[in-house]
Amino acid sequence: xxxxxxxxxxxxxxxxxxxxxxxxxxxxxxxxxxxxxxxxxxxxxxxxxxxxxxxxxxxxxxxxxxxxxxxxxxxxxxxxxxxxxxxxxxxxxxxxxxxxxxxxxxxxxxxxxxxxx
Amino acid sequence: xxxxxxxxxxxxxxxxxxxxxxxxxxxxxxxxxxxxxxxxxxxxxxxxxxxxxxxxxxxxxxxxxxxxxxxxxxxxxxxxxxxxxxxxxxxxxxxxxxxxxxxxxxxxxxx
Numbered sequence: 001x002x003x004x005x006x007x008x009x010x011x012x013x014x015x016x017x018x019x020x021x022x023x024x025x026x027x028x029x030x031x032x033x034x035x036x037x038x039x040x041x042x043x044x045x046x047x048x049x050x051x052x053x054x055x056x057x058x059x060x061x062x063x064x065x066x067x068x069x070x071x072x073x074x075x076x077x078x079x080x081x082x083x084x085x086x087x088x089x090x091x092x093x094x095x096x097x098x099x100x101x102x103x104x105x106x107x108x109x110x111x112x113x114x115x116x117x
Numbered sequence: 118x119x120x121x122x123x124x125x126x127x128x129x130x131x132x133x134x135x136x137x138x139x140x141x142x143x144x145x146x147x148x149x150x151x152x153x154x155x156x157x158x159x160x161x162x163x164x165x166x167x168x169x170x171x172x173x174x175x176x177x178x179x180x181x182x183x184x185x186x187x188x189x190x191x192x193x194x195x196x197x198x199x200x201x202x203x204x205x206x207x208x209x210x211x212x213x214x215x216x217x218x219x220x221x222x223x224x225x226x227x228x
Contacts, residue, residue, distance in 0.1 A: 006160070034215070043206065043220050044161070093160045106151070106216055108160040 002028050004096045006109035013084055014117055021079045021112045023094030029074035030096035034106070035067070038091045050077045084116045119144040121209050123219025131227055136197050138222045140207035141189040147209040150190045151216070152181060155204045164205075165192070197226045 003026040013019050023033055032051050036044040048069050050056045056069035066088075068080040077096075081088055093111040097104045120143040130136050142150075148169035153161035167174045167181045167190065174181050178197075183190040190209075194201055204223050208216040 004160075032213075043218050046215060049215060095160075104213055105163065105166065107163060108153070111158070111160040113158070 002096070002098050002105070002107040004094065004107050004109040006094055006112050008112060009110060010113045010115075012115045012117065015085050016083055019081045019084055019114060021081075021092055021094070021114075023077045023079070023096070023109050025075045025096040025098075025107075028096070028098045030077075030098060031074065032097040032104075033071060033077040034095045034097070035069060035077075035079050036093045036095065038093060038111075044093065047079075081114065084114070086116045089114055089116045119147055119209055119211070119217040121207060121217050121219045123207050123222055125222060126220065127223045127225070129225045129227065130197050132197060132199060134197055136194045136201070136224055136226075138192045138205055138207070138224070139189060140191070140209075140219050141187075142209040142217075143188070144209070144211065145185075145188060147211045149210045149212075150181070150183060151208050152192050153206045153208065155206065155221075157203075161206060194224075197224075199226050199228050202226045 005024045007022045035047045047062045048056045048058045050069050050071040052071050058064045071077040095106045095108040097106045123140045151166035154164045155161040165181050167183050178195045180193040204221045206221050207219040210216045
């Protein structure tokens, strides 16, 4: 199977600071990566789609200046939560799409739990 | 756009029983339907998927069926075990478009 890693798995920060989360596809190249946010007992909420070498596409209502996404290589995408506030506390999950012929399979990372004090 | 509904929201079964989770989708053009299992505090794990050119796919105790006419697909877990307890999400997409997820089903398998 395909492996996607995330780092860190858990982070606690003070309000006003910035936090960077890394997402890596370990054994395949991912032209597209996705960033999701998940609140307790809820489904996955897509924040943005990240394509290697181009600007991310953000979903409606997601502030692109607050959630900076960089997809610098075929195996690495980063999400930076800028000037974090308590309401940004959440479970952030990335996924990487693996191409296989005409269809693509999406694999998820283990998630990063962010707590902003 | 695509909309995916998932039922039930919670499902409790006894160990050894079967569990069935159902999803319906709105876009008849959707052609890819994965199922993910999410354990507490972890990311979703792909457990099985089906494409629109087949009606059923099986992998050991897990099977997925697809009815394109009715626009619904189901996850079947046989001989359930306590370690099957988790939240299960269905999803649908068309080609390279983004996945649209269902609202999730919390499955509890009691010993």
